[in-house]
Structure formats: C-alpha cells, structure tokens
Amino acid sequence: MTRMTTNLTKPISIKLLFAMLVVTIGAEVLLYLTRYSYLASTFYDAMMVSSFFVGLKLHPRISSSERFRLTKRQHVLKFTGAFLIFFLGSTIINMYSSNIFNDFNADYDQYVQDYTDMQMDVVEQKPTADDSETKAEPVSSFFEKVDAIGTDLYTDALAGLEEVWRLAYIILLLVVCKKLFPNRWASGKRDLFLMMALFLTSILFGIDHTLDSVEPWGVKIGAIVTFANMGLLFGLILLWTRSLWVTVLVHSLYDITATLSWYYLDSAVDLMALAMLIVHVFLLILEKLNRKRALQQLETADGVQAAE
Template structure:
C-alpha cells in the first residue's frame, strides 16, 4: 500500500494536495470570521471529489471486490464506527464533562432556533396554501443545508488521504534507510496519528470556547478521526470511508430534528443484514470448494 501511495507525484497533483490540506486549514480558520472564507471552504471540499478520484486509485490499486463484498465491508465499517463513536462519547461525557454539557446545550439551542423560526399553526386559524408551501420550503431549507454540509463533511476523508500521502512522501525522503528496511508501517501509524489530531483541532478552529471545552473537543473528535482513519486503511477504499462519514453525520443531524435514536436503530437493522451476507458468502465458498473437490474425485 505504501508503495502505491508514494508513487511519483506530478507538480499539478502536489499543488492540489497542498491546497486541500494546508489551504483548507487556513481557509477553515478564516471561516470563523468571514462568510467568503466559508464559501471558499465549501468550494474546495466539492473540488476535492475530483482529486479523490486519483487518490482512490492509488489506495485501492490491485484490489478487486464484488458488490456483495463491498456491501458487507460498508456495513461492517459503519457498525464499527457506531460502536467506536458510542464508546468515545461515553468516555468524553465523564472525562470532559464541560465539553459534553456545552455540546449538548449547543444541539438543543440550535434545534430550538430552527423550530422557533417555523410558524406555529393554531387549529382555528385559516390555512393559506401559499403560507403552507413557504413553511415547507423553510423547513427543507434549514434541514437541507445541514444535510448538505454533512455530505461535504464526508469529503474530509479526501483531505485525510491527501495528508497521509504527503506525510509518507516526506518520511520517504527524510528517512530513506528506514524506508528501505521495511519500517513503513511506523510511518503509516505516524500519518494516522497526525491526521487524527488535526481532525480534532480543525473542529475547534472557528469556535471561541473555554480551554476545557477546546481540549475535550480536540480529544473527542481526534478519536473520531482515528476511527475514520482506521476504516480508510482497513478497507483501502476512499469512497466507502466517505460514505460512512457522510451517512453517519446525516443520521446525527436527523436525530437532532426527528428520530433521536436513528443511529442505534440503524445499527440494529444492519446487524442481521451483515450476518445474512456473511452466511451467504460462507455458503458460496462451500459450494465452490465442493465444485473443486468433486472433479478431483472423478479424476481419481
């Protein structure tokens, strides 16, 4: 894997990698002070999709999977993240109580603001069709924007892979002897650690909170980033990791507005599907092995 990731990089691709890593850090910091910077950040995230097409080929080079294998891998990765994030949230609620309480208050305040913006209809009031339509549009606009940002958040995994490639390239040049001796896994772990910490820091760049909140946020989101990084390296599939990230964020948003336990319910639904797919794959493997054994016995 490290050989594929550290293949020669063209100047154009190197510039693109620097823009979606170092450039994003700078723009994300400015987004706390400028709406234009926030718009530029969204634009970079969207454009990173096309860079991800090239990076994905490096990561998954030589790997071919069937559709059912991809589905199984997605479900297992999603369940892994749900379990890991649940444990992280439980840990943070005890270790960083200030962060946990403040974040819960932020969610409550945010959802209350959105709900407050909606008009309260009294049964005795006449219903104007135009007003009703605009009320639906306002609801779609408020929730739809959050889902849009959740989808863009998934593309942060392109940012992570770009950082990993840059760090590995630097390690390859700075430590050629260790690289040739096969100590590449340690460099991968270093890249994973650095990107996880940066993931945590990036979630606090445009916020002004107490240092207790900041530390709690960095540790919590860094651990979340570590889970995404492990999924990326385990599956060696960039788009699968992007999908897990986006869908989880969308479900978290939906839990704010509509279904409080949608993430947990989804896990309960996916678990038997995963077990069913495992049973189907095992049956197919047994059938293939039988097909191999029977001709051998006939030949004897």
C-alpha cells in the same frame, strides 16, 4: 502495509501536489476563517466538493488489487462492517468523553439544543398573509422545513470528503519522511511512518473541529481529544478497508444520521446501526453459503476428474 506505503508514495505530479496542498492547508485556512465570514464557509464547502476530484486521483494509491476481484456483495459487506466498527468505536469514545470532559459535553449538548431550536423556530414562524398566500402555505411550509434541515444534511454529506483531506495529508507526510529518512525507509521499516502519519492527521482532525469557533480551553481540549479519537477511528477504517470511498460514505452517513437524531429521532444513529447489522449478517450468511456451494462444486469436479 509496506506495499501500501510504497503505493502511497509513488511519484506525484506538480498538478496533483498543488491540488493536495489546496485541499489540506487551504481547507484549514478557510475553516478558520469561517468563524468570521459566511463567504469563507461557502468557499470551504466548494473546497470539499472539489476534493472529490482529488480523491479520484488518490484512491488508486491506497486501494489494493483485490478490489478488482470483490463482488458487489463483498463491497457492501465491507461498507456495513466499517459502519458497525465506527458506530461501536464512536459509542465508546462518546461515553469516555462524557465522563472525562464534562465542560465539553455540557457545551456540546447546549449547542445542539440551541441550534435545533433556532432552526425549528424559523420554520414555525407564521408570517401574515392574505387569502391567496394562505393557499400556498403548505408548499411554503414544506420548503421551509427542507431549508431548515437540508443545509445541515448537505454539510454532513460533504463532511465525508474530509477523508480525502486525511489521505492527502498521509501521503504528504510519508513523502516527507521518505526524503528525510532515506536509510530507514530503504530498510523496509515503513509501518512506523504510516502509523505516525495516521496519528498526526487524527490530531489535526481534532484541532480542525475547533477552528470555526472560539471556546474556553476546557471545552476546546475536550473537543480536540474527542474528535481526534473519532479521526483515528476513521483512519483505521481507511487503512483496513483500503478504500477511500467506503470511508467517505461511512463518515457522511454517520453525520447525516446524527443530524436526524438532533431534529426528529433521538435513536436515529442506533436504528441505522441496527439496520446495518441486519444487512451485514444477512449478506454474511449468503456469502458463506456461496463459498460452501463453490467448494462443493470444486470437490465434485475433482471427483469426476479422479474417476476419469
């Protein structure tokens, strides 16, 4: 990890520093303002889209050189493995939160129920129409359904880009630690700073999930702890995979399947995890067979050279 922290704290240009501050502090301010303004919500979504380009600049700082040697199969294995780890971890976190934070659990379940009912009520409303409008009703109904869930899926896809926010915060915190504690940094004991940055960003991740609404403290504390644990899990996946984009995809896909479970199929997340497990096991078997074949070819080549 020492090499990772060294890469993360390489010199930062003024433009990149400004962009990182915008997608961290600026995004948090906009997120807070969304409780008062729909326009702030629109700007927040635009901020998430723009963070993609910041991520392009930050990804090389965390990615290891091994990525240039990984095959497509190995990249997919890393993604499916990361998704399965998050699924297992989030399941444990949700079980813990449902038992410890009853107020948050009840409030969240009620929010999901009320929100989905409201969205589906809009779709089911039948406005008065003449015969010509009635003929176009199937098309209209289709787009009403798309609008009802499409906005949520779009927001879920953008949610994955919150991992750019996390990486930017980690880099900023490490740079500050490097400046404030030069002797400890020079001694090579930098893993402590990285773990501290991971912990702090996880706490911020939990707090940020309470900024857009006003809730009683019993609900708010449960939300902070639950989402902070989720954030810690995403952070560990980021450090393990050393891939910003794998973490972004895991985050987005999990949120998308969770939304689908709200509207259509309660077990959508479980089914997605099962599909990921099947793909992971299948590719893992292929990878082992490929390595075994390569080893046999190497042994055969060594045997031929020895005979010569």
